[in-house]
Amino acid sequence: MATTVRRTAVTLPAAPLGPENPLPALRPLDEVHVLDERARAGLPRDMARQIGYRPLTSLLPVRVRDGYGRTRRHTEFEAVVLENAHLRVTVLPGLGGRVHSLVHLPTGRELLYRNPVFQPAAFALNGAWFSGGIEWNIGATGHTTLSCAPLHAALVPAPDGGAMVRLWEWERLRDLPFQVDLWLPEDSAHLYVGVRVRNPHERPAPVSWWSNTAVPEDSGSRILAPAEQAWHFGHERDLRRVPVPEHDGADRTYPLRSAYPADFFYEVPDGERRWIAALDAEGHGLVQTSTDLLRGRKLFVWGSGRGGRRWQEWLTEPGTPGYAEIQAGLARTQLEHVRLEAGAEFSWLEAYGPLSADPAAVHGGDWAAARAAAGRALEEALPRQQVAEAFAAWRPHADAEPGERLAAGSGWGALEVLCGGHKLPGTPFPESTLGEPQEPWLQLWRTGVFPTPRRVTPPGPTLVAPHWRDMLETAPADPLTEYHLGVAQWHAGDIAQAVRSWERGLPLAPSRWPLLRCLAVADAVAGNQDRAVDRYAEAVEDLAHESRGGETWTAAESALAREAMTVALAAGRPAVARTVWERLRPALREQGRFRLLAARLLAAEGHVVAARRVFEDGFEVPDLREGDEALSTLWARLTNRPLPPRYDFRMRPPS
Template structure:
């Protein structure tokens, strides 16, 4: 077995700059069940537990386009004589390829391009490989971010690839130890999640596995029933699907209800017409399994081609800690959770793979390779050789906890007219396996390190955008105590207060920030809070006319206020690169329809609108098409073109 570094040359759409605006709204990424009558009490509790108020401290990754550029992407490779696995080090450690060497078969959907699209918690996401999702329901905030990597040598002489990072929303440390011992037919992934806090944390994990989808691809899991949440918001317990994508007209996901004795070693497999494919197994902690398909409808097929080139369709099989992806589990303070996952080739005959469902599952169960051993002491083995650098957030957190342990005196905060003391005695756990060294600290951490060490942050020029945010109670406390205060510390204090649902105090801080030095960032946040939206956003835009996010929010506010003509005039004065942006062209067309300027709307509709960051489930394009033709009095209304059909549910 060996571990090596490599580079892939492939077409990539660069991520571009992140939005400077704090995401003050709730995630709003999934259908929230409105009817839980089918759920048992434990599932009902998990469904109601752990939903974050915002995505903070993360920012939104929306600076990409659909222009692909040949790029060299850094990877790490783990291989033995049977398997070769490759991981994208700058993209969340995504396992991009798993090739079975003797047969030459690629077991994963190895997308020939890397094209971000708006499907993740932070917006940018791309299809393909195996994604490691931690945080909250949705594609992880780290999916388009670098992480730390190292080679670790076990006492028995077997090397492991270790990937690790600090997850900022839940303040967890996670690591993957990946290896394929000599002669092993499976790749082994040992996952560890540590809660280094003195309080319980909601936890979410799903390993998201993309596999090729062909006419006879079948997904199998050892369950006769499944949970299904339809677009009507009703959670239903239904018979497990037969596993063929052709069953589904529209996008659908099914969570298999795997029960004893199969829950001791849950598994899920995807096989092709020959009966061969990928099988993923795990130890019992990773109990959930899921099937996701885009469906046969035009909208689902449009999404397939939006994410992968024609001829490269995929579906997803997934494995998670809970029974469904809508749940969070309570992880007690100071605990570490671990489990093993294996990935390898499954070979059966066509008659078995495509025969009676229960018999096919029984055959797969009997053919599974034994689960390998793992010594928990290996989790804390220090890295032998560093291979890649992730973010500096873990190092900053380590510095914070070390300083707090030195006896920082807490200050009383007033919340809802009641004094609350936040303890600053925060443990710095000894985790030698996942070092967060000071040399990883970078630009995004500089202001926060200064706040920690000097008690305040220097105020940049008001038109310079903030690059990062911190919102935990501990960082909020430092912001409350900052001395001297300036527009920058007050801006961040408002964001931390807003995240904590202390909305009036947040608005007060933003007013103080703008009063200390007029700045577009406080104005935008005040507008979001509902205070004179159009005028505040118009003024903010005038200060930073090149910031697309503020321009978009300004137009949206004008349309919401019933001012489409004003929105058109605003759009006409935008700088050229914003004027041609797909999202802004979409809003321009809507404004033209609302203002009765159908000639202007026609020019946009007829030349085509491409919204680079169109959200999964967003109905803006089909709604625009039908509104435009209704206003024109078209009889009958023309069929929605494939270009605009991203509908994932039944057309209304």
Template sequence: MTEASARATTVGLTGAQLGPPSRLPAYAPVRPRPFPQVDAAAPPQMRERVARGRLATPLPYGLRSDYDRGAHPLRLPGVVLANDQARVTILPTLGGRVWSFVDLTRGRELLYVPDQLRFAAFGLSDAWFAGGIEWNFGSFGHTTLTTEPMHAAVVPAPDGSGEGVRLWDWERTRDVPFSVDLWLDGPRLMAATRLVNLDPEDKPLYWWTNIAVPETDGTRVLVPATHAWRTDYRGVLSQVPVPQPGGDLGDTDVSRPAASHFAADYFFEVEDQVGRIVTAFEPDGRGFAQTSTAALRGRKLFLWGRGPGGRRWQRHLGGDAGRYAEIQAGVCATQLEHDLLPGGGSISWTECFTGVDLPPEVVAGDYAAASEAVRAAVHEQASPERLEQLHATWLREVAEAEPGESLHVGSGWGRTELTLRGSSAPVGMPFPAAASGARGAGDDGSATLLPLAAGEPVDADPLRPPLPGVSNRWRSAVSALAGRPDAGWWPLFAEAVHAHLDGDAERARDGYRRSLAVTPSAVALRGLALLSDDVDEADDLLRRAFELAPHERRLVTERLEKLVAAGRFTRVLDVEAALPDEIRRHGRTRLLLATALAGLGATDRARAVLDDLEVADLAEGDNATAELWWQVSPGTAVPERLDFRMSRDDPVEAS
């Protein structure tokens, strides 16, 4: 076996163009999720963890909602980790996603890789894409880091097998730096993760590793478990037997994702096991497996189902690459829970991803027997004892080693956050100041707020202002500066944002007005508009905001949404007619136009808009296109391209 090597490269893809993060603060989650109704069988600790840690906003991250549905030629920074048995491709500008994992000994790609890069509003900060292995850190949902850059550098593999790759950055919703070290153990991909809480207070802890695997009519997901916690899009978390949950699912075997009709999550009860696994197999015995050390306690299957929404979403996200399912591993039993990372503490684990093969008759056999056979096969490649030993070696010899050759530069926020604290970086995770010209470096706002972190005034551009931090440390720093005569407009605006998030409307209005008195800005005008109960006042404020920041398409979307909600449909048509062509063509604008036309009774015109409507930034569970179709074409079937229904509770016809 040759030693593994790591190098920077460029990855050529086709897909959507992704715009920069919005500089407009998000005052609520992209997709508000109510707390689930939890089964009476749930233990008290699970209930406690379900009630903990939800994020009220993706701040300080900006929304990534400007993307299209085009098939543009893309050239993305990449990192390749390879030996003579495997080749792994990583996308450091997209959250460190492992985009491809080719097992050269088996001659096949082990992951689901879309044929185009497509986004949808599934992430905590909007844009998310399917495929590969993703590192979900932060809170319930796809991480805010999905489309953010990561630092990447060469590190040694702990088993002496050559070079590995370290990915690291600072996750800002939790204020926790973390790293993921990747290396190859023959044809197997290893990943050792470390989260470090530098602060004295406990932090909510959420981590799930999501693996997209190809799904065919015969795919079978095998996990040694008799029960799972099931949730779908109806807000209930219930304990069910597996592989046949029964109830309204009848005799459906959920170990075969293609057998299910609607989307669902199955969190397998495996916490009492040693060497937990989750696997996916094809009928010919070809499989993929994940296993880990003890800290990753949860294992999960997500299936889209064969209903209209599942089929449509698969094509929306994956193009012509076929269907996929997700097998996952996390720190809690379910994704609805948050554990705690103690103040001054850390947590780490090591995962193994590998191809595995079994006789077809074993894969097709009794679920319990097949799962036990799979466990034995996986442990033969990566036994719990060997993984724990390898993890201990990594912790002792590599985890805190300084990274070598830089392969990509991540955000500058680590340096700014450390300056705010007067702290040093965790050993092995250097956070340099943003360096222009470095591979991956760009303007992320961190350099603008670096003086504030040190107690100095901020020179913020009102056209592209940095988003304010929302932690208590940032609030204290902002308040201290806002009280100074040389504060400038931005600290006053940031104080208003904090009041807005706290629900203190009067204090927020006062802050926005004080900021505007110093320097006009679209962000402060918008803040006032969102707080206004007068639709005409809000409309005028958002109009003025867009005049100041015509690059912020969301200002138009929010303006039209307010008018639609107030029933001002004629006004929607007037505003839409005066918009720049690029914004008029945007799918979200056209959806709001069609909604207004339907509200005016102009069903033919609304249907004409729907005839070629494509909305890039739809979210899971969003039935707006189907419901609008039924409004203008009652009694007719929803065209497949508009049908994203994912739950058996979704309407089946217009009411």
């Protein structure tokens, strides 16, 4: 059977993504994967250096995606299917290029964990993310901001003369273009994936990349990799070397034998082939391997505890089998960033496919024999030399110009290429992709003036790279320009200048609330909680008078009110939080995040029984973040009764 590539659609019960949060993400990242200087002191020197190398401190210029809910309806998603006699590969270009399904045709086995629903949850760096399949994580520690975003996609000639699907975009956290080329040679039982990340700038850039594969999980599932040690990161929030497979009295290569969520970054010795596999009780499953540049291998487990099981339910639906994640990255751990020199690139080849090995060896008590059995089976199915040859064959095709277009991504890459004069063969960002979000920035570049919008609307996204900040600094200083300049200065770490820019813009601003909110955040970060509360209250009042209704305005009202109530309650000023609550539209009060805030407000006012009744009536917080203990913490303040299972998202032992 010759390899075919066709366009189709995948229909899933899906929660709509909803609007972006229009407030710029000024607050530091709420990232659990962080280590302080003391924790880094005992690590290998290269690892400690890369953990400390320019970690992400801001989401800017990307916006937060938190407008989704949990009500699903059947929705069609555009898909591209690659198929030969061995595999059927389904890719979703509109959702980060996710490989949704990988079916081994001779046996009919689905090799991936294929989520039966599309349910966004707050796991990506910028919020909306969904579980399942193979995702391409670029940018920084965590799930990419492109998890639920469209990528450019097109057909390109493959090294064997067939068709290859190219996915590409401009990653905005680090301002780097990347591409992912997928192809199925006619006689291959493995999907080949060529990846390239380029740095077109005149300065080095930090790079993080992890290819993340969700695999089915049950009591017989075992994860194998060529390692005797791993770096463990769990609820203790430290990185420590542990033996493989047994640690703290249990074999951790079986995902369900861990009680709580944890990362295991395998220490694959230099010179060893890079691979990781997930095999079931019969010795069947999926293997991922690559050329040597993709150094790291990781196992993520949800564990068997109540919190991990609840998260699995939350990301799909009750009764659905669980999953674990096997990952491959540029560094040994996900806490590291790798330096990419100016004008240079990283490129490598990955392969995904079925693997079968002797189950007696795979699940035997001898770890060396188990991983050797899987390694031999891989070498027989896909020799290491063959992967190296496939990479060499792909490299000349990485610059091939795309042919038939399959999907369109954003216009941000086109803006950066146009303004920077970058030459990126193989990944064109044509001006035809420029749209409304890019238009004011295009005018700023062409005229030196940031345009005044034709209608009253919440400010659009702010670009913060040094060249855009320079343009804003020389543009006429009207209130909207001062707003964007302040955001760019804040991102650069120049807090004092940012505050001055926002304060300069405030007296003449027709819309005061965006500037007041920025100043409130600055006050809160500086520890001036009372002034932050007052400015938030003033911003909420101003927005209430200005709001025109509609999706964008409602998103602004919701986001600003959530922040204002949170800061007021933290400052011990429930009367201000009550005033904000009274300003809310009735529909907003029913949102899960506001139900939680209502319970907090009632508790702060001394109405403990009423606060507990909010829990008893039931609510869901769609954008609950990984590691967020707000539900269990508040419940413990209200009662000494056990936390109801529906609210138990704890990822560590109760304190």
